[in-house]
Ligand code: HGY
């Protein structure tokens with residue numbers, strides 16, 4: 097709740113975009129909490145933060161536990177933030193119980209997960225995992241032309257450590273589900289086995305500015321009318337490839353955006369997702385066909401990101417499953433509809449996620465909320481899995497049984 101006060105919105109949410117002053121304030125607060133808990137904080141070239149709690153053997157690669165602190169423009173209090181602070185809560189609990197893990201524990205904050213300001217999403221966990229190169233990330237610009245590299249310098253979080261050089265032995269992420277499944281089935285824990293595939297596009301529709309009063313309808317080259325047909329095509333394609341496909345046009349800029357000028361240019365975004373990459377390819381073809389049918393304006397379609405579906409490491413999924421069973425939480429296995437840093441990290445490091453329900457399945461909305469007992473359950477499962485993976489379990493002197501039922 098203290099973190100939620102930074103860039104708090106009137107409707108109860110958080111609008112804390114990446115590399116803004118609010119992001120810097122959130123990072124500073126997070127780092128101060130981690131240092132209070134005895135962690136050493138290191139920052140890599142893209143501002144990814146690693147707060148390390150020493151283990152018995154610091155030569156062992158740390159177990160990473162984290163998520164992201166940046167939010168959507170009308171975001172909630174829990175998306176991303178829960179996963180970062182769950183990692184901190186685990187460090188505090190280990191401290192309280194004087195438990196020493198074999199491997200160190202790293203609480204991680206990944207830069208620019210949302211992609212709302214600098215596309216694509218999961219950008220810096222993507223560079224860490226070798227999916228994007230450093231210069232691609234540093235050169236990203238936002239809608240106002242501000243450059244990623246300069247904004248990162250400005251907030252003081254351009255570290256020296258090369259991105260990807262800080263090794264992790266495994267990575268775990270707790271997150272609200274951001275969908276209705278757990279709540280609908282009265283389950284507390286989602287044992288996440290992977291993430292669905294995504295394709296992101298930038299579309300530019302070019303027509304011709306004209307006077308709205310004196311220009312006959314025939315012969316107009318109205319870019320917004322053409323763009324509107326394509327928005328409906330995105331909707332129709334997602335419905336055509338039901339039940340697992342989703343398609344969204346979330347961002348649109350109309351130029352000149354004047355009520356008495358026929359719009360000459362429209363730029364908009366497309367977000368397609370499906371657990372099956374082959375279906376994503378057919379959705380791509382269907383979108384290109386819809387573009388080819390547009391004659392009233394010229395359309396430039398650029399696919400800016402293709403993120404294939406990802407499966408999490410069975411050993412990590414099993415650690416989450418075993419901890420869930422130890423606590424007896426009602427749970428289900430599921431594939432994540434939303435993208436997460438874990439979906440990127442999984443391509444380089446053994447990774448898994450744990451979901452907890454959120455009210456009405458709502459997220460990327462100020463009304464986003466979660467029950468404390470569910471958030472606690474997610475932390476308990478994460479703790480159990482982290483102890484297992486950091487091979488602390490089985491050291492009787494650790495007294496782990498008093499936080500993990502036998
Ligand atoms: O796009 C996503 O799924 C995530 O919220 N960045």
Ligand code: MN
Nearest residue numbers: 175176209436
């Ligand atoms: Mn998130």
Ligand code: MN
Nearest residue numbers: 168175210460
């Ligand atoms: Mn999000």
